[in-house]
Amino acid sequence: MDIEKVNSMDFGEFVDVFGNVIERCPLIAAAVWSQRPFSDLGDLEKHFFAFIDALPLSGQEGILRCHPDLAGRELQRGTLTAESQREQSGAGLTSLGADERLRLAELNAQYRERFGFPFVLAARLSERAAVPRELARRLHCPPAQELRTALGEVKKIASLRLADLLGVDPSRL
Numbered sequence: 001m002d003i004e005k006v007n008s009m010d011f012g013e014f015v016d017v018f019g020n021v022i023e024r025c026p027l028i029a030a031a032v033w034s035q036r037p038f039s040d041l042g043d044l045e046k047h048f049f050a051f052i053d054a055l056p057l058s059g060q061e062g063i064l065r066c067h068p069d070l071a072g073r074e075l076q077r078g079t080l081t082a083e084s085q086r087e088q089s090g091a092g093l094t095s096l097g098a099d100e101r102l103r104l105a106e107l108n109a110q111y112r113e114r115f116g117f118p119f120v121l122a123a124r125l126s127e128r129a130a131v132p133r134e135l136a137r138r139l140h141c142p143p144a145q146e147l148r149t150a151l152g153e154v155k156k157i158a159s160l161r162l163a164d165l166l167g168v169d170p171s172r173l
Contacts (some may be wrong), residue, residue: 001165001166001167002041002166003038003039003041003044003166006036006038006044006128006166007037007038008148009033011030011033014029014032014033014047015028015030015033017029017165018033018162018165019160020033020081020083020161021048021156021161021162021165022048022052022063022066022154023028023063023066023067023068023081023083023157024066024067024081025063025066028052028063029048030050031051032044032047032051035047037163041162041163041166041168044162044166045158045159045162047065047154048158048160048162051127052154053115056076057147060078060105060147060151061116061117061147062149063151063154064117064118064120064150064151064154065116065117065118067084067117067118067154068080068084068118069104069105069108069112069118069119069132070085070088070091070104070108070119070121070123071088071092071093071094071100071101071104071137072095072105072108073076073105074103075093075094077086077169083095083161086158087122087123087124088123088147089132090124090127091122091123091124091126091127091128092127093123093128094151094166096128100132102133103132104135107119107132107135107136107139108135110134110139111139112136112138114143115146115147116149119135119138120150120153120154120156120157120159121134121135121153122156122160124157124160125156125160142144
């Protein structure tokens with residue numbers, strides 16, 4: 001899809017197409033729609049990111065809380081969004097052994113307890129073995145730093161999803 005198509009979308013179509021660029025946050029796409037026309041993918045991305053950056057702390061934490069645990073309950077129940085399912089599958093998180101699943105569940109619970117939101121990582125940019133290592137490492141970060149890191153991961157995920165929607169090779173980003 002090209003940027004002219006994006007700019008010509010009515011509100012409903014835009015929200016339908018871009019509503020999960022930020023996991024389970026169609027309100028962000030609704031707000032971004034009003035910023036049309038966009039000059040290119042980078043401009044569209046800039047508007048998504050500006051919305052996130054302008055939110056108060058509680059809103060930014062809310063965005064993080066919309067993300068599922070990696071290899072968590074939603075994956076096991078089959079209730080992930082299509083995008084998250086693809087991303088977790090691509091990172092090998094859908095084929096973990098029982099011990100690996102248990103280890104990630106423990107780390108996810110510790111992380112959520114410490115920070116109040118789930119661990120967010122751009123799974124498409126990670127290898128299966130790196131996920132628990134990164135989760136364990138980030139468990140020791142100061143909360144303000146971890147919030148910034150997690151929001152950075154949300155933006156990486158959004159960049160990849162936008163590239164997919166516009167048919168751009170993500171390696172060219």
